[in-house]
Amino acid sequence: MxxxxxxxxxxxxxxxxxxxxxxxxxxxxxxxxxxxxxxxxxxxxxxxxxxxxxxxxxxxxxxxxxxxxxxxxxxxxxxxxxxxxxxxxxxxxxxxxxxxxxxxxxxxxxxxxxxxxxxxxxxxxxxxxxxxxxxxxxxxxxxxxxxxxxxxxxxxxxxxxxxxxxxxxxxxxxxxxxxxxxxxxxxxxxxxxxxxxxxxxxxxxxxxxxxxxxxxxxxxxxxxxxxxxxxxxxxxxxxxxxxxxxxxxxxxxxxxxxGELLAPATPIERLESAKEHLQGLAEYKGQRGIYQARKHMAWYAKGFVGASELRGELNLVTTAQQGVDLLDNAIAQLTKGYEEIEEGQVAIAQ
Ligand SMILES: Cc1cc2nc3c(=O)[nH]c(=O)nc-3n(C[C@H](O)[C@H](O)[C@H](O)COP(=O)(O)O)c2cc1C
The missing domain is CATH 3.20.20.70 (Aldolase class I)
Structure with missing residues (x-):
């Protein structure tokens, strides 16, 4: 430690x-x-x-x-x-x-x-x-x-x-x-x-x-x-x-x-941040911001099952809404996955 x-x-x-x-x-x-x-x-x-x-x-x-x-x-x-x-x-x-x-x-x-x-x-x-x-x-x-x-x-x-x-x-x-x-x-x-x-x-x-x-x-x-x-x-x-x-x-x-370690950001927190980042860039820089956001999205979408497919899809977005939909969908999938794991653990414990 x-x-x-x-x-x-x-x-x-x-x-x-x-x-x-x-x-x-x-x-x-x-x-x-x-x-x-x-x-x-x-x-x-x-x-x-x-x-x-x-x-x-x-x-x-x-x-x-x-x-x-x-x-x-x-x-x-x-x-x-x-x-x-x-x-x-x-x-x-x-x-x-x-x-x-x-x-x-x-x-x-x-x-x-x-x-x-x-x-x-x-x-x-x-x-x-x-x-x-x-x-x-x-x-x-x-x-x-x-x-x-x-x-x-x-x-x-x-x-x-x-x-x-x-x-x-x-x-x-x-x-x-x-x-x-x-x-x-x-x-x-x-x-x-x-x-x-x-x-x-x-x-x-x-x-x-x-x-x-x-x-x-x-x-x-x-x-x-x-x-x-x-x-x-x-x-x-x-x-x-x-x-x-x-x-x-x-x-x-x-x-x-x-002297205390914060828990690292979870994949869901990272994707929430990606969403905010994308929307911010689109607002601040318009279409150019959306193209610039693609590389950021690829950096955020790492370290979970399905990340590589998501990166491929995010790399093609041309509107902020497309990116937000993809990220929302990935967040929903991850949330569902965690809930299933938790339910499984509760069932085993019982
Ligand atoms: C994409 C990218 C852009 C960078 N742009 C700048 C810059 O504008 N000004 C600067 O002083 N250094 C720039 N750097 C260098 C970084 O600030 C830093 O010195 C370097 O990445 C070493 O640190 P690291 O090994 O932790 O990445 C850039 C590095 C990267 C990867």
Missing amino acids: LQLSSQLKARLSIPLKIGNLEVNSRVLQSPLSGVTDLVFRRLVRRYAPDSMLYTEMVHASQLQHVKKLPKMMEVDPNESPISIQLFDCRSQFLAEAAKRAVAEGADTVDINMGCPVNKITRKGGGSSLLRQPELAEEIVREVVKAVDVPISVKTRIGWDDDEITILDFAKRMQDAGAKMITVHGRTRAQGYTGNARWEWIGKVKEALEIPVIGNGDIFSVESAVRCLEVTGADGVMCSRGTLGYPFLVGEVDYFLKT
Whole structure:
């Protein structure tokens, strides 16, 4: 049975201090492109009222000629604590975009220096900044000057195994004025494969004064606790573990605050969440939202008899009502199955 050691509890019981901002949770919901829009974040927030949430990454220079903010940058009026994540390699565009992020309500602005996707790195953004540390420093300095909310950086441990540069890089970010750094324990070359090397997160934590957040392979309360123990990090950020499971950040947060494990969400609860997610996306984004919802539905529909057929059917929906009907039907089947099991158990007991 998972135990919260008194040492860990004491270490994490005080608020996370990001510059002058205090956050009452040591678990963060990562930025996920195509996922962490306002609709998804509302679900996460329900279970994790205190955690820092992140928008999807937004291309700073693309804001230059648009008056209206893209949906990706929209935040709810009471969403705090919320960070808007930006990417680019041009400090002046990042500084301008940061001002707009703050006007929209961002409590912090995060700069993406970890994205491994070619489309982004070819333009000098994301993880390619790991190879241009002076430019990365200039970016942080300029954005810090432009706004009065704390600036944070999210990055990886290095470009590849021959260039694990995170220790020098993280110190540079701190010196340039970053108030927190999140380290995904993989190199750019690893993409999302292999294991996250948490030992590097521990080394960064030892070397820095600003908060260090551990990221990579946190799929459960157990792995979150292990990462915090192994690295000594100030917090953990959940990412792929939240796909189709917006309960994870809340579950980890609850355990760190109380030492008690919440029961994991049941298949029925997950499908109820899928329904709300689908309806929310349809309302917020129209037809585009319904197409986007298909991948979410596939992530939710896992781990029960009939899940694979359901995923196939959900992948074809073109209206929210079709999806809702399929999900309602699956929920009814699961409920019936559980009732039959319960009746069987009562009969045996009698
Ligand atoms: C679909 C997807 C989208 C992502 N989008 C972003 C993003 O917009 N910004 C960012 O900093 N990282 C992004 N990431 C990286 C994650 O935030 C995280 O660093 C990574 O998945 C490692 O954590 P994990 O092993 O727990 O998934 C993305 C990852 C995935 C799988």
